[in-house]
Amino acid sequence: MNKQDFSRRVLAVEGRLYRISCGMLQNHQDRLDAVQEAVVKGWANVDRLRHEQYFETWLTRILINECHNIQNARRNTVPLEAVPEQGAWENTNKPLRDAILALEMNLRLPVILCYMEGYRVREIAQILKIPEGTVKTRLARAKKKLKLLLEEE
């Protein structure tokens, strides 16, 4: 895959990268860092991608790993260096966003990948490196919680 193809494919999933980073990282600068690192690592390793049709799933997984790394690095460390996201989130569904962000991370990610991004359970299992049965369980629990959270609104 040449740089042009790579860039085209990355830009085709720009929204997905954005939403996943929003779901995992509260800090705008962290999101920019995570997506940047994911793209850089993706480009550095794109020759190792055996099947190009897995590109989206593969890049999604790299991004999640980067977000996860940043979360771990941020744990117990404040303050964060950031710019606020309120402006960027105008005209969005705040109750839904709040409810999603109120989920534990291990429930939140399957929800984002499944309902927001349309991944199959099997693909989510591969992206998150968890068993398919666990994905199903977490989706069911997450949906139940979301329902309760949204009813509270």
Added chain:
Amino acid sequence: MSMNRNDWQNAFGRPDDEFRLHLRQTLDGLEEKDMKKRYKISTVLIAAVIMVAMLAGAGIAASRLGVFRLLEYADPIVPLQGAEELVATNLGTSENEYAILTVEEAVFDGQGVLVKCRMTPKDNEGYVLFDDFMQDASEDDYIRQSVPVKVPQGEQTSETEKGVQTVINGGERVSETEEGAQLIADGGDVQKLLLDGEEIEIPSSREEALEKGLIVYRMDSELYYADFEEFQVLGRKDGRELMGYDLSSSVQDNLIFMDMSDAQGQEDGGVIWWDSGVADNVLDVDEIRMRVSAKVYIDGEEIPLDEISFTLPKSEEERRYVFTPAGDAFGERFEILNGSMVCTKVRGYLKIDYRYQQAEAGEEMGIDFRIYDADGQRINTGSGSCHEENGVYHWNMEMQSFAEIPETIFLEAKVIGEDKTLGRVECKLIEE
């Protein structure tokens, strides 16, 4: 909840201009070989005080069968009798001043590998290993709640319904660098909130800020975002501190990509962690070399443990079979081309090549296969993948192994997400 994908996506909306610009700048910079050095990566202090010791295999016997745990999810795959005798144990130990990691069990059967590790805090009365990415945090044991997010130092401007709000927190200089605009905090204690350029009083509570439509409030001399909170696992109810961790395993030369893991917290504050990977085909090797790496996080510091390396011999000779349709290879809009099955004592590996024509409406997620024996008993399948190449789909799946290989299996094509069967094809198995 009846929402379509657009409704869901509207939780976060579309990428903002800064995100879009940043992504394009990143892509533009990819040609430069040393570009990675140009980018700022979120930093953490890394303290590397590492000590290596080899410990005897305490506790191994009690968890001997645990390495097969990842086969037990979804439709459980049960290893055949004798599989546990193939498991290599006590493959290495590493420690730093905070935790001990042991690779307790692993097995490589020629195509797949399973690994089980245990990591335990040295001070298990003071710490509990926890990673919210991998583990559940039960309300019985963990303190979980939304927590306010501090406003970082610097100047920030947001367009809101109320007007343009500018927050100045401890510094107000903005510098243009090669990497773009950077917020520079000057370390001062200035805290201001401007609404359309006019300084206004900073609310003293979140409620007040929300009521007034303002983006920040001040509490104990710190500024916090008003409409933005973070859900966190704050700690343990028993008072033990949380120690973050990362664990990963890999196979040398990327012969197998480790693609599934799970972790479970233990009463002693440790975790048991499992990893699994499956190659596309049986590997032509007698052994594989594996590495397990780990790090813990204490007070924001990342503290690695020494990597554990070990060699796993191939545990047994696999049995290989190919299958072809016994009669009609077709169902409704699909055709079985060929397939193969590999059986070990640990698990089976199934490959099906097929053609498929999606329905004019629906079937967005394609089809999946269920496997049955000649008696109509379903044969469990586990995790796997499917990809399309030149109109042919390649379906790879781990499955229940057989002690005695059946002469015939039935492949039933099911539409994913719908209660719809496209047909059933009988296949004859032939040993390779």
